[in-house]
Amino acid sequence: MFESMSWGKRNRLYQIVNQRDNRCLMLAIDHGYFMGPTHGMEFPHEDTANLIPYIDSLMLSPGILSTCIDPQTRGIGWVLRATGGNSVLDVDIDDEGLILEAEEAVRLNASGVAVSIYVGAEHQHQTLLNLSKMINDASKFNLPVLGVTAVGKRLSDKREKRYLSLASRIAAEYGADIVKTYYCEGFEEVVQKCPVPIVVAGGARLDTYRDVLELTYNSIQCGAIGVDMGRNIWQSEYPAAIIQAVRAIIHEGANVKQAAEMVESLSTEANRRKPRFSISDEDNKISSVH
Template identity: 25%
Template sequence: MSTHWPRRRMHHVFAPDGRAVIAAMDAGITKGVAPGLERGRAAVKRIVDGGVDAILATIGLARAAADELGGTGLILALDSEIPSARYGVEQAVRWGADALELKVFPGNPEVTKMGELRELCAEGDKWGMPVMAEPIPVGFKALEAHTLANIAHGARVSAEAGADFVKAQYTGTPEEYREVVEGCLVPVLALGGPMKPTPLHALQMAYDAIQAGAGGIVYGRNIVEAERPDRMVAALVEIVHGGASVDVAAKHLNIPL
């Protein structure tokens, strides 16, 4: 396998400026019919029309919306009840995916999934398939563990395991989050997390993450559940790629400031 393939696939996720706006559309893997994704193909089309760089999707949604993706990057979510490295990489290659994603839980006393991440990265390397790790300290419900130090630790150990880029929770100020970014060996993209109180809060978080040196953002609910997902994507693109302020980007949303 040519060593050029991982780099080429990364160019399908990251724009020429080295940054990416990614829409996480993988909620159906656990929720089935998830808010904002009830009509999967239509949801993908709206987000692609907004100018998103890539989507994070299940194999089912990727298959159903293949005609809507065009040249937009595709990251396949491999979160599963069983280890997915041995079948997931080959499946991603067959479907023309550009990267894979796996959630891991550093610090979890029962299962961290870090071993699965190492295996996935090694298998991905054989096929020239990049891997995006999503480290969540201990677990989604262990909010007390979601400290800046633990988030930085999770990002670093994911990179050490071989991840090509990392999706990490945003917390604190831009100055504090810079510790996560600079402490990691690979690009860090800010995780959108729960639905923000207003679209402006979502835009502000993206702006702060970019100021901290993040390589972009991965937003799920804050894009797919927006009143106009295409306009939310366009506003985020203005911030991430255009360097726009929140006020300037918000003009895409037609809401009072």
């Protein structure tokens, strides 16, 4: 999959993607960079430790990596959030700049960095230049770049094939090594038109765990190399059960029925998420954004 790349970049990419089957189960906990202490992710130093054994890579902010992750952790890759500069309190969050330099990411032993682009938004131009700058700087260190086709409130109606094909292709044309985008009807066409591997974003909280499994299964069947799950794991009642079932679909060829049976068998008291706070209506409103 990455044969034409330098040894250093391939080595880092295979910390993100499982070399055994060229597939990827990424877990995102970078929501706090614009949403603050998001429900289910209030204590990343405790919550991540329980799920790290089941994933290939973790997407997170530089500050959470350096303060909440045990530096002795082995066996997974770190994808660092490299763009920011706004919060959920603004009308939209597309007014972003780079918050991390490639050199600093290397110092933090990152496997890759993630840059959001907002195609069609007010600040489309600057977010595309953010991606371009990071790709150019990261090339000096053989550091992989993940291009994220983000959508804000103004673009919430853009999760459809024509838009996602456009945004994903632009990210690839700029030189992103992997594109993270959303699933849509006709998603196989989005994959076919993007010359680099695609990872599907879990997106907003889905109604049931079976919806999460179907999203994962359909994404893989349409050609994605994996998924990047966030709230659909962290805010579920049994996060360890669901992440293991998602892993079974990606790496073991399980179908939705088999994965659902796994969730049922693993949904024990020991695997139940331990809520520390009750979620308020205001928290729900904030968590539903983006």
